[in-house]
Amino acid sequence: MSELRGKRATIKDVAEMAQVSKTTISRYLNGQYEFMSVETKEKIEKVIKELEYRPSNIARSLKTQKTGLIGCIIADIGSPFSSIVVKGINDVCKQIGYDVLFANTDNNPDSERESIKSLLDNKVDGLIVNTTGKIDDYLMELNNYGVKIVLADRCLKDINEIDTVTTDNYRATYDCMKFLYKQGYKKIAFFTQDITSNSSRYLRHYAYIDAVKSLYNINGEELTYIIDEKNIGMCEKNLIDFEKNCNGEPGVIFTVNGVTLLNVLHGMKNLDMKITKNMGICGYDDWGWASLIPPGITTITQDSYECGVQSAKLLISRINNDESGAPKYIELPAKLVIRGSTDPK
Numbered sequence: 001m002s003e004l005r006g007k008r009a010t011i012k013d014v015a016e017m018a019q020v021s022k023t024t025i026s027r028y029l030n031g032q033y034e035f036m037s038v039e040t041k042e043k044i045e046k047v048i049k050e051l052e053y054r055p056s057n058i059a060r061s062l063k064t065q066k067t068g069l070i071g072c073i074i075a076d077i078g079s080p081f082s083s084i085v086v087k088g089i090n091d092v093c094k095q096i097g098y099d100v101l102f103a104n105t106d107n108n109p110d111s112e113r114e115s116i117k118s119l120l121d122n123k124v125d126g127l128i129v130n131t132t133g134k135i136d137d138y139l140m141e142l143n144n145y146g147v148k149i150v151l152a153d154r155c156l157k158d159i160n161e162i163d164t165v166t167t168d169n170y171r172a173t174y175d176c177m178k179f180l181y182k183q184g185y186k187k188i189a190f191f192t193q194d195i196t197s198n199s200s201r202y203l204r205h206y207a208y209i210d211a212v213k214s215l216y217n218i219n220g221e222e223l224t225y226i227i228d229e230k231n232i233g234m235c236e237k238n239l240i241d242f243e244k245n246c247n248g249e250p251g252v253i254f255t256v257n258g259v260t261l262l263n264v265l266h267g268m269k270n271l272d273m274k275i276t277k278n279m280g281i282c283g284y285d286d287w288g289w290a291s292l293i294p295p296g297i298t299t300i301t302q303d304s305y306e307c308g309v310q311s312a313k314l315l316i317s318r319i320n321n322d323e324s325g326a327p328k329y330i331e332l333p334a335k336l337v338i339r340g341s342t343d344p345k
Contacts, residue, residue, distance in 0.1 A: 028041065068125070151164040235267035252279070298336070
């Protein structure tokens, strides 16, 4: 390999060192793996890393009319969940030779729309969108015009319209409710941010409503509390209300995501409300600190990295026309991580 040092490696160099054809290398770079063995993929990946090979986007665009650019819209880049999704997307694209242009919308639909327009003006080959859930019609219009789109984590109201990679929100939430019921809790509260447009929150709340109806024969809307993460007073008021509602019996708070979980924990601290046998807590997103807060917070952990990986792979397959047919709706499994915060004993 010494003769290659100091010069930019070519696809021919990669093919010779991996002992495969240039066509095979090209298929690998374009994500065409269906007729390629695992051993061949691993060998090519190793050689690409050793040679530090990077495909020329200029050459590729002249040949294929593609730019080698992917646009990625993130609703809230500050969320630990989103940042790991971004890493998954970036790792896949970097490996295959695509560059990614990222845009953060701060959950603002106007910003989301303008960011998409800007990325399309930059001639991206496709879009990965972590949508606000408020521009469904616009996304559908782009999709109908032939823009390659994959939704990451969040979906449209009609899940069969655009490729989507998300978590199995309904099943994971329902199973958690059954676990809490078996733990002996008499009441389960659902604390959430606005659920009107966010598909993940909606599906989790839908599962909660179904579960408590089946398990407790109650209307879960009565124990659904909407919070605003910027208004801790609203959260404190809801905590007081739920504690009164429990009337001394064991109750547990379920939070829709990590932001809500943190907000509720802050509210409990301000109220000097402890996690006890009569007041448990759990929720989505296993952020690092959840295991450090005594007695450890039970969480539903999502594979956010895999969400990014699968979103990028699916989009690249669509761009290269390797993936055809109806839109795919991929649900990744979630895992319940049980800790002391849901142990009334």
